[in-house]
Amino acid sequence: MNILKRGLPTAIAVIAGLATLAGLLVFPDLSTLLLEWAAFLAAVALVAGILNLLAIHLRRTAGRNIYSLVLILGMLLVFGLAVTDALGLTEDGVGTVFNTVQVPLEAALASLLAFFLLFGGIRLWQRQRSGWAFLFLLAILFFLVSQSPLPASVEELVSPVRSFIYDVLVTPGVRGLLLGISLGIITLSLRLLAGLERPYSS
């Protein structure tokens, strides 16, 4: 029983992983097929995820949570629109809801991120008045100001400094970090391929 519980998932995962790697190297059709299966399973997982979300919020609605009720009504509305779109009763209803509700809300949230960061930087400065915290706050302020529309004379002064920071300080640092991350990914992937790391069984 234990062998079935532990050994079978490991064997399937290792065989699938090695087959995909072999496919990527020498049999592209095989890896494409396996990746298509994975994408199909991911779509099934998405349905399971949505049902999980619905179940959680239905439970919360019983506790008179108004936000959960709004979420459920929103889900039902979009699902209804998808059905009427498919039946030809409405035209691009889902797209309209997406473009008029989802996109502006995400854009508004994204525009707030810079300010969350700025306030986070200020709090960091209050918490630890170190040279690094000061430098971070200075960098946030500099990039917030330098990315905004500036008079041509100021832009001429700021632009080379911004380019220097990007090209000489930021880009090499980011590349160094990404190299380290790639090495971590390689070792973890090989542990997964060899069945030494098993996130799917104990």
Place this chain on the structure above:
Amino acid sequence: MDNPLLVLMLVALTVTLLLLIWRRVRDGTTLGLRPLPAYEALRRQPAYMVETGRRFHMTPGRADLHTPQAPASVAGLGALGELAQESGPSPVVTVGAPTLLPAAQGAVLRSYEASGRVAEARPGDTHFLAARDFPLVYGAGAGVLIGQPEVGGNVALGHIGPEMVLLAEAGQRQDVEQILGSDDPGAMAVSTVFTPHAVWGEELFAARAYLDESPLQLASLRTQDVLRWLVAAGILIAAALRLLGLVG
């Protein structure tokens, strides 16, 4: 894949190094871990949760398991499994990718099974909040869950992008200890602003080595270190050769 031979050589080198170092560790060679404040804080989390009766929020991010970013989230799942095993109340887990939902539920359940407390596990407290194409929606939803009074810690380790700001801001508002790490350089920078326990670069993949300290995890970490030195030496040699005009 552009150069299969190069990939095979890299795989062979890494596997050989890993096996050699693993054997040495199993034979009794001690590999010291350099102190990382983030993982020392992470180790303290379960004890703190048991003492206070509060739960920690954990996320492995939003990389679907069939995507190239998956290893970062798998590393986060590993940390989740180790933490849940020692923690008191079952953690609140949020994911931003559907395939991570069963994986995270399984990690929590298996941890409680392993520690003989399966009845205490609450895999239903693993929430799928939004698909991976909507990072800010995920971040906003997770922020609400982090803001619950019962949450006493925030651990975000995995593939996390701009939504890190929202997760970290919610944790800061809740005034809880935060351990934040990602494979995204922008999110890493954000982590530094919000917590002294930021996990940088390849340190993300060292979580299990620090929590578990098994020979395999330690060997894997040392392999990563050796590869990093090899890459650094390669870059320096290539730069020197180019400077001398020996290569184009």
